[in-house]
Structure formats: C-alpha cells, structure tokens
C-alpha cells in the first residue's frame with residue numbers, strides 16, 4: 001500500500017510539473033507581463049488557482065486529484081453555459097473534495113475540534129463528512145472566503161432542496177466529470193445537465209438513491225428531501 005501511495009504521490013507531482021511546464025512554455029512564448037492574469041476574481045475575493053492546486057497536491061491522492069481537476073473544469077463549463085460565475089464554479093470544483101483524503105476518524109476529530117456540527121446520519125456514514133469539513137477548510141486552509149462556494153461544497157455529497165445554480169453545478173459536476181465511469185444513465189445525465197440543471201439533479205439523486213438501496217446503505221435525509229423537491233419541481 002505504501003508503494004501505491006508513493007505512486008499516487010508521484011503521479012500528482014507529475015501533474016503538478018505538467019502545469020508548471022505549461023506555465024513555463026506560456027511565459028517563454030507570451031512573456032510574463034500580466035501576472036494578474038494568474039488570479040481568478042470570484043466577486044468576493046481574488047484567488048490564485050496555482051496556490052490551491054499546490055496545496056491540493058499535498059492533501060489529495062492521485063485518483064482524487066484527477067477527479068478534482070475534472071470536476072473543476074466541468075463546473076466551469078456548466079457555469080459558462082448557464083451564465084453563472086465561472087471563477088466561483090472553478091474554485092468550488094477545485095475545493096469540493098479538499099478534505100476527502102483525511103481518515104474518517106480524523107475527520108470526526110477535526111469536526112469536534114472546530115465545532116462543526118454533524119448529524120447522526122453523518123456520524124454513521126462518515127464518507128459524507130468531508131463536505132462540511134471541506135467547506136470549513138476552503139476558508140481556513142485555502143483562504144477562499146466565499147460563503148456561496150462554501151455552501152456549494154457543503155451540499156455536494158447529499159444534495160439539498162432548493163439549491164442555487166452554483167450548488168447544482170457543483171453537485172452535477174461531481175457526478176458527470178469525464179473521469180466518471182460505470183454509472184447507469186451517465187450519458188443521459190451528462191446531456192440532461194445542458195438541458196436543465198433541475199432535471200439532471202433529479203436524475204442524479206434518483207441514481208444515488210437506487211445505488212444506496214441496492215446495497216442496503218443508509219440514505220441521508222437531505223438526499224431524500226432533495227429528490228422529493230426536484231421530482232415535484234419537475235413534475236408536469
């Protein structure tokens with residue numbers, strides 16, 4: 001396992017080096033006259049994505065890092081399509097799983113330490129906790145102080161009723177990013193995401209509920225409530 005972890009780490013570093021190489025070539029060709037172009041303006045803050053990506057390389061394994069890049073670009077693309085804030089979607093996508101590679105035991109301990117309230121279902125199903133902890137880390141560790149981004153991260157695992165468009169975009173990008181495979185109806189949901197965010201959220205929630213039921217796993221109340229909400233929202 002140690003070897004595998006090293007491999008993941010090396011692959012993450014390779015990806016990081018590729019980004020540096022891309023930047024170096026860009027600078028050679030275009031010069032580096034506009035360093036402000038490295039920044040993304042979310043509306044509530046000025047964010048340098050390279051700093052986020054460097055930290056993510058330390059905090060994530062390769063598989064999660066690759067998924068994260070897929071989610072960030074899918075979210076940015078959906079935001080372009082729907083006229084939402086592209087920078088916010090991109091940054092929220094980058095950060096949505098920033099706490100995912102911390103052990104469940106440590107995630108629970110960190111939530112206690114930082115007074116992040118968990119419900120009983122989250123404690124029984126600790127794979128959900130990284131959403132709340134990640135929203136906290138977005139500001140505390142990654143210096144992204146934007147409540148809309150934090151809320152999109154907070155809701156990305158279970159979904160929620162009445163989500164904002166940014167929240168729906170992150171919820172969907174997590175499900176449809178290019179690295180996702182072997183999901184029923186994935187092609188249809190990918191198309192649906194560019195037809196109606198609400199319909200695609202409804203179908204994603206139903207897929208998730210079916211997946212959990214089939215495996216006798218507990219379904220969080222937010223997921224059930226969200227499905228009822230989006231099902232009735234989209235009923236004719």
Ligand SMILES: [Fe+2]
Pocket residue numbers: 096097100130156157
């Ligand atoms: Fe996640």
Ligand SMILES: [Fe+2]
Pocket residue numbers: 067071096097174
């Ligand atoms: Fe994710």
